[in-house]
Amino acid sequence: MSAFERALHHRLEQQKSAGRYRRRRSQRDASVHTRINDRGMLTFCSNDYLGLATHPHVVEALCDGARQYGAGGGASHLVNGHQEIHDGLETQLAQWTGRERALLFGSGYQANLGVISALMSRGGHVVHDRLNHASLLDGTRLSGARLHRFAHGDLSGAAQALAGLSPDADRLLVSDAVFSMDGDCADVATLARLAERFDTPLMIDDAHGLGVLGANGAGTLEAQNVAADRVPILVGTLGKALGTQGAFVAGSHALIESLIQFARPFVYTTSLSPALAAATLAALDIVQTEPERRAHLHHLIQRFRRELLTLALPDITLMPSETPIQPLLIGSEQAAMALSKRLYEDGILCTAIRPPTVPPGQSRLRVTLSAAHTEADLDRLLDTLERCCRAVTS
Numbered sequence: 001m002s003a004f005e006r007a008l009h010h011r012l013e014q015q016k017s018a019g020r021y022r023r024r025r026s027q028r029d030a031s032v033h034t035r036i037n038d039r040g041m042l043t044f045c046s047n048d049y050l051g052l053a054t055h056p057h058v059v060e061a062l063c064d065g066a067r068q069y070g071a072g073g074g075a076s077h078l079v080n081g082h083q084e085i086h087d088g089l090e091t092q093l094a095q096w097t098g099r100e101r102a103l104l105f106g107s108g109y110q111a112n113l114g115v116i117s118a119l120m121s122r123g124g125h126v127v128h129d130r131l132n133h134a135s136l137l138d139g140t141r142l143s144g145a146r147l148h149r150f151a152h153g154d155l156s157g158a159a160q161a162l163a164g165l166s167p168d169a170d171r172l173l174v175s176d177a178v179f180s181m182d183g184d185c186a187d188v189a190t191l192a193r194l195a196e197r198f199d200t201p202l203m204i205d206d207a208h209g210l211g212v213l214g215a216n217g218a219g220t221l222e223a224q225n226v227a228a229d230r231v232p233i234l235v236g237t238l239g240k241a242l243g244t245q246g247a248f249v250a251g252s253h254a255l256i257e258s259l260i261q262f263a264r265p266f267v268y269t270t271s272l273s274p275a276l277a278a279a280t281l282a283a284l285d286i287v288q289t290e291p292e293r294r295a296h297l298h299h300l301i302q303r304f305r306r307e308l309l310t311l312a313l314p315d316i317t318l319m320p321s322e323t324p325i326q327p328l329l330i331g332s333e334q335a336a337m338a339l340s341k342r343l344y345e346d347g348i349l350c351t352a353i354r355p356p357t358v359p360p361g362q363s364r365l366r367v368t369l370s371a372a373h374t375e376a377d378l379d380r381l382l383d384t385l386e387r388c389c390r391a392v393t394s
């Protein structure tokens with residue numbers, strides 16, 4: 001074995017002995033009623049909150065889009081990978097979020113790297129909520145700007161961090177709108193007030209709010225009644241409630257033009273598949289015209305919370321959240337893994353989230369609900385959780 005291979009094996013063994021080795025599981029399709037190893041499985045961990053990944057209209061639009069425009073874009077947006085269907089989707093996304101323009105990216109990860117690295121550089125300062133998504137941290141690292149973190153939700157901590165910065169330095173205040181591992185929401189109006197007070201642009205990543213929150217599904221800003229112009233930089237993803245893949249940044253004409261010039265994760269990558277753009281337009285239409293999907297989802301969320309609390313499961317805390325992300329805080333990695341494994345044996349897939357994704361001692365079962373779940377699916381989750389919890393803790 002070469003020294004290189006030996007080093008790889010050594011590192012993998014360390015990961016295994018730390019109990020942190022991760023494996024993928026192949027499921028048949030993206031539906032909540034799927035199959036794994038040819039066994040029926042009910043899933044409660046997907047981000048496909050409205051069930052659009054397998055919706056017949058979205059799938060048909062994808063097939064039709066591929067026939068009309070091609071499966072792939074063929075080049076980057078600035079060479080000749082940019083098609084009319086991309087313009088159409090960008091226009092709709094801008095309108096939906098109430099902004100002048102929107103710009104498509106290959107993924108939310110790339111969008112966050114792209115925005116922060118385009119806007120910030122060495123000598124700049126980026127102020128983060130401690131629980132911000134990894135891609136926002138990585139974007140800051142890539143930019144070379146200094147990273148400042150305030151305790152989760154501690155807006156006086158945020159004010160302190162901003163007050164400590166030189167007024168001449170480039171600054172950016174960044175937060176998730178819905179925190180992906182906790183399910184709670186940032187107080188966007190207060191963040192906007194702070195940003196205004198310290199004359200700092202505010203960037204909000206609403207990956208988990210768009211499609212789900214607000215009367216029109218336009219996300220956390222709509223739900224919290226925050227005007228679009230108070231959040232100059234909005235990032236949204238297409239792979240969660242919209243059920244497809246990719247992401248977008250929405251904002252002013254000058255912001256979008258700056259990203260087209262300076263965001264390397266936009267410039268140096270193949271354009272989003274035009275077929276996916278067509279599918280996303282179909283998904284966006286459903287999001288805007290079928291509010292009953294959101295109503296059903298919010299009904300399931302409330303039912304889950306109410307009935308889980310009456311079960312009074314031992315050693316489990318339901319975290320405060322009004323979004324489809326409903327984490328059950330367990331604490332130890334081993335206990336969270338054991339519960340996830342018991343559920344799996346009973347045909348329910350809900351993955352345990354553990355360090356380094358969450359801090360040590362805060363391992364959890366991250367339950368996510370979807371409009372594709374039925375009342376009977378929720379009954380089954382609650383029954384199975386009760387049975388498995390008592391078995392694991394007895």
Ligand SMILES: *Cc1c(COP(=O)(O)O)cnc(C)c1O
Pocket residue numbers: 106107108109110112133135176180205207208237238239246247
């Ligand atoms: C999922 C997620 C991303 C990454 O989006 P992808 O399109 O999956 O790369 C970015 N930010 C937040 C808050 C997310 O939850």
